[in-house]
Amino acid sequence: MSDMRPLVEPRRRGGTGAAGAPHLVSAPVGKPDDSAHIAAVRLTKSYRKAGMEIPVLRGVDLEVRRGEFLSIIGQSGSGKSTLLHLLGLLDAPDSGEVQLGGQRIDNLPMHKRDWIRNQELGMIFQFYHLLPELTALENVLSPLLISEGIFSYFRNRRRHVQRATELLEQVGLGHRLKHRPSELSGGEMQRAAIARALAAQPQVLLADEPTGNLDSETGREILRILRTLNDQQNVTIIMVTHDRAIAAEADRTVRLARGSMEVA
Amino acid sequence: MYTLFLCWRYLRTRWIALASVVSVMLGVATMIVVNGVMEGFTREMQGRIHGILSDVVFEANNLEGFPDAAGHMRRIEELAGPYIAGMTPTVALPGQLAFEVDGQWQTRHVSFIGVDTTTYGEVSDFNRYLRHPQSRKHLDFTLHEGGYDLVEGEPDTLKNSGWPHRRQKAVTGAAKSAVALPTAVAKAEQPPPDEVVIRDGYRYRRVRQAPQPGEVVAALRNPFEPLNNAPQFDPSKDTGTGVVLGLGLARVASADGKKFLVLPGDDVKVTVPTATVPPKPSSDTFTVVDLYESGMSEYDANFIFMPLAKLQEMRGMIDRQSGIANVTAIQIKLHNDADGEHVRNLLREAFPGGYYSVHTWRDKQGPLLAAVGMQTVILNILLGMIILVAGFGIFASFCMIVAEKRRDIGILKSLGASSAGVMSIFLSYGLSLGIVGAGAGMLIGLVFIANIQWIADLIARLTGQEVFDPTIYYFQEIPTVVEPLTVLVIVTVAIAIAVQASVIPALMASFLKPVEALRNE
Ligand SMILES: Nc1ncnc2c1ncn2[C@@H]1O[C@H](COP(=O)(O)OP(=O)(O)OP(=O)(O)O)[C@@H](O)[C@H]1O
Ligand SMILES: [Mg+2]
Numbered sequence: 001m002s003d004m005r006p007l008v009e010p011r012r013r014g015g016t017g018a019a020g021a022p023h024l025v026s027a028p029v030g031k032p033d034d035s036a037h038i039a040a041v042r043l044t045k046s047y048r049k050a051g052m053e054i055p056v057l058r059g060v061d062l063e064v065r066r067g068e069f070l071s072i073i074g075q076s077g078s079g080k081s082t083l084l085h086l087l088g089l090l091d092a093p094d095s096g097e098v099q100l101g102g103q104r105i106d107n108l109p110m111h112k113r114d115w116i117r118n119q120e121l122g123m124i125f126q127f128y129h130l131l132p133e134l135t136a137l138e139n140v141l142s143p144l145l146i147s148e149g150i151f152s153y154f155r156n157r158r159r160h161v162q163r164a165t166e167l168l169e170q171v172g173l174g175h176r177l178k179h180r181p182s183e184l185s186g187g188e189m190q191r192a193a194i195a196r197a198l199a200a201q202p203q204v205l206l207a208d209e210p211t212g213n214l215d216s217e218t219g220r221e222i223l224r225i226l227r228t229l230n231d232q233q234n235v236t237i238i239m240v241t242h243d244r245a246i247a248a249e250a251d252r253t254v255r256l257a258r259g260s261m262e263v264a
Numbered sequence: 265m266y267t268l269f270l271c272w273r274y275l276r277t278r279w280i281a282l283a284s285v286v287s288v289m290l291g292v293a294t295m296i297v298v299n300g301v302m303e304g305f306t307r308e309m310q311g312r313i314h315g316i317l318s319d320v321v322f323e324a325n326n327l328e329g330f331p332d333a334a335g336h337m338r339r340i341e342e343l344a345g346p347y348i349a350g351m352t353p354t355v356a357l358p359g360q361l362a363f364e365v366d367g368q369w370q371t372r373h374v375s376f377i378g379v380d381t382t383t384y385g386e387v388s389d390f391n392r393y394l395r396h397p398q399s400r401k402h403l404d405f406t407l408h409e410g411g412y413d414l415v416e417g418e419p420d421t422l423k424n425s426g427w428p429h430r431r432q433k434a435v436t437g438a439a440k441s442a443v444a445l446p447t448a449v450a451k452a453e454q455p456p457p458d459e460v461v462i463r464d465g466y467r468y469r470r471v472r473q474a475p476q477p478g479e480v481v482a483a484l485r486n487p488f489e490p491l492n493n494a495p496q497f498d499p500s501k502d503t504g505t506g507v508v509l510g511l512g513l514a515r516v517a518s519a520d521g522k523k524f525l526v527l528p529g530d531d532v533k534v535t536v537p538t539a540t541v542p543p544k545p546s547s548d549t550f551t552v553v554d555l556y557e558s559g560m561s562e563y564d565a566n567f568i569f570m571p572l573a574k575l576q577e578m579r580g581m582i583d584r585q586s587g588i589a590n591v592t593a594i595q596i597k598l599h600n601d602a603d604g605e606h607v608r609n610l611l612r613e614a615f616p617g618g619y620y621s622v623h624t625w626r627d628k629q630g631p632l633l634a635a636v637g638m639q640t641v642i643l644n645i646l647l648g649m650i651i652l653v654a655g656f657g658i659f660a661s662f663c664m665i666v667a668e669k670r671r672d673i674g675i676l677k678s679l680g681a682s683s684a685g686v687m688s689i690f691l692s693y694g695l696s697l698g699i700v701g702a703g704a705g706m707l708i709g710l711v712f713i714a715n716i717q718w719i720a721d722l723i724a725r726l727t728g729q730e731v732f733d734p735t736i737y738y739f740q741e742i743p744t745v746v747e748p749l750t751v752l753v754i755v756t757v758a759i760a761i762a763v764q765a766s767v768i769p770a771l772m773a774s775f776l777k778p779v780e781a782l783r784n785e
Contacts, residue, residue: 081783090678091779111682118680129675129782133273143679145266196679 036102037066037236038087038204043096044259045082056082058259059096066203067234069227071247073264074256080240081208083256087238088123088206089113100204118147122197126209128189130181136192137177140164143200167195171225187218194225198235205229207239211246223249266676267685271692274665281665281693284657285701285762291651292705292758293712298647299750300713302640304743309629309636312559316567317625318352318387318595319604322611325621327357328539329581329592336594344610347602352383353591355575359536361513361568365525369533372513376536376568378575381405387597390569393556394508395422396528405506405571407529407553415557418515418522422555430529430551434500504531505574506553512565514555528552534570539580539590546578648757655761658697662690662769666776673773674781687774694766698759706755713744 040062046055056079064070074080085091087098089106098106105116117123130139144160145153153160168174171191181189190210197205207226211219223246229235230251239250247253253264274281322340324330333353341348355378362371381404385391394400395412410424421429514526526532530552537543550570557564573589576582581590598604604624611622626633666673673686712719720731720742731742 085779085782088678090674090782091777114677114680114682116680117678123678125782129671129678131270131672131675133270133277138269142266142676145269146676146679146681146685150268200680 035066036063036099037068038238039063039097039099040083040087041097041099043083043086043098044094045079045086045091046094055259057086057093060256060260062254062261064236064238066236067230069230069237069239069249069251071239071241071250071253072256073241073244073247073253076242078256079259080256084206084208084238084240088121089117115147118143119200120202120204122200122202122205124190124193124197124205124207124210126212128181128186128193128213130189130192130196132181135178135180136168136173136184136188136195137161137164139181139192140167140195140199143196147200164195164199167198168192171195186214187221190214190218190222191225194222198229203236205235205237207237209240209242212242219243219246266681267688267692270676270689271696274669274689274693281658281661281697282700284654284661285697285704287654287657288651288698288701288758288762289705289708291647291654292702292754293709294650295644295647295754296706296709296746296751297712297716298643299640299754300709300744300746301716301742302636302643303745303747303750306633306636306640307745308559308743310626310633312563313629313632314389314625316388316390316558316560316563317628319598319602319625320596320607320611321593321623321625321628322596322615323356323593323621323623325619327592329355329590330620331583331588331590333589333591333594339614340594340596340611343614344607347598347607348596349599350383350386350597352380352387352595353572354379354384354593354595355572355579355581355590356592357536357575357579359534361509362533362535363526363530370525374513374568375566376534376570376575378572379403379569380572384595387595390556390558393558394554395556396426396554399508399554403508403554403569405508405553407503407506407551412528412554417517419524421524421527425524425527426529426553428529429527430503431500433529434498503551503553504549505551505571507532507534507550508554508556508569509552510564510567511555511557512561512563513568514552526552526555528554534568534578536575536578538578546580548578651758651761654701654758655765658694658762658765659768662694662766663772666690666769666773669773670776670781673776674778677776677778678782683774686776687770690766690770690773691763694763694770695759697766698762701762702755702758705758706751710746710751713746716742716744 040060043057043060043062044055045057046053048054060083062083072080072083082091086093086106089098093106097104100116100120105113108116130136131142134142141160141164144156144164148156148160165174165177168177171194173188173191173195176184176188176192179188181192184192190213194210205226210226211222214222226237226239227249230237237250239247241247247264255262255264322336330336337351337353340351355376357376357378359374359376360371361374362369364370379390381402385403391400391403394403396408397411397413398408407430408426410426410428412422412425414420414422509526509532515522515524517523531549532552533547534550535545535547538546556569572591576589576591583589596607598607604626608622608624608627611620615622676686677683724730
């Protein structure tokens, strides 16, 4: 991975990503700038189980600057995944706000939230979550497939395939394009998942224990890819992890405990 | 875009779902076959019924009939003229027919139909069931010089029947009758044989070498005028009045093929009751001139056709003073687009119900057609159930697929797929299964229908049991009609059921919360 080329070409400002969501104003490139890129404001979330209310998040405040690489640590069950799901608009908070580029996004209409998930946020999971029926290449293409209609997809197909291929080559999977997830190793799957998360050129990457299921050497490789992304493309990264050593690779580490943030 | 893409992928990788498609396919295929055969059967039956019965039958409720057919026809013309294409008077009369088989006389109870040779062919399709090409063009009740058409399985004897058969029989008959027959027949017959010859006002002489139709027609039109050049009845040159028998009477089928009991050229004895009170038998010798097969066994074994004037005369329906003859019915042919029931109702209003009755040909065979229609409906309901069951199969397998694909649905949503998009993956999946199933079913059904005879023959050969016994159903071939509209409806309904079955699983998928789908590992 030492000869890694840039993962993402410098983001075209006001390009595809912002076109559908004009209210999301992107700040100029610059490492790390002071404005909060993605933020949680007094987020609370509790689950109801057998009539009992289990509070998981009790007012989480978090600000991540543009281009920052943040890691979140915390005990198992402390609500790290819950928080990440809220930030990724996969779930709705009981109260509080999720902000992107200074704008509240958790209360947007459904189709806008779908759009943000597709265009602005990239997600990586511990269990890779690739679609088993699709090849590595098709998995990487899937965010592009989702955002395109039939006709525009076929018009742009060549460009999309080229981009997906490049992404896979950059994560070192150029020789595995036609492989199904079941034919890939854990590390390869996670790399394919990263390529997929980057397909629509999002500015925020949310990673939930991306190395949790991998041996430490493979985990390091994944981390290096994320590090390079952050360094070269200025992608804002929030990474949840158990591993203090992994967390130490990030610019900043916070700890989630008893439902709120602490400095680690 | 992803909708179609993923739907296609699931279709390709989930062969299990295609299993439920098999029952859609079978349901559609059987439905198309059953409807094709039922429709073919119905059309065939209707054609046959209609072939003998005219569009509308106007008839007297008794055997005496009504006088002045011309007057009645004028009145009918006044009432429903615009709808009517043609009319012909007929007389129907029960009676007995005796014919000789292997030296034994056989008597049958039958119905005689007297038809007007000039107009009957215009009103009824009856002529096309006749076996001689010339009779089919115009039925004049004259005997032909051979050339009768055969159908498969019939012995050649029919082909050269007619005059050659008659002459042949006259030669052998003369030799035989010298020994035994004359006395036996003479005793059995009401009028002695020589009297038959004297009463040749009812006969016409037929010159073998040069038949003259004009002469024949004249004789039929005026049966009271004896032909002076026919002093002797010579069976090798003369015939009785012509009759046409149905094959239900004239032919028997046994294990070793079909056999004719009576052939054109044979003489038969006809006995009908006279119109006097009490009725007396009135008998005469007729010559079979042709055979018909309408395919309705009920008709073919019962109806015997002869010239109208001859039947009226035998029955004594002709008024001696005025010369006006009674008829029992007027057969009415309508224009193609005319509504038979409307005409029937018009006539029913105008003529007293107690004395006349008016029916359309459908009314006449209503119960049979209704029974066939009922069967079709019941079969369609049952087969529809099969497709419905297939729908539940699709529903079940879809629920399983959605449950199995929970995680993938979560992933798609985390990648920005909308609920509607996820839903449409499964809807188009259902649609594809429906199209595949119904399409394959349609193909199988149509191919089956196209080769149904071959398949029936194959089954017959394998089981040794005739599937459609032609002697019962009178079908040489299984009749089928493929109605494009029916096929379209069946296919559409099947596809709709498949889509319906996928609606609930698709909704389940679209309501799935991404976190829940992603959480449990
Ligand atoms: N759907 C749910 N219903 C009830 N309780 C839930 C639900 N989802 C999560 N929880 C609870 O919320 C708490 C936080 O869960 P979460 O998955 O966010 O923890 P985590 O920090 O990600 O743990 P880990 O490090 O093991 O992944 C846990 O106690 C869990 O039991
Ligand atoms: Mg977790």
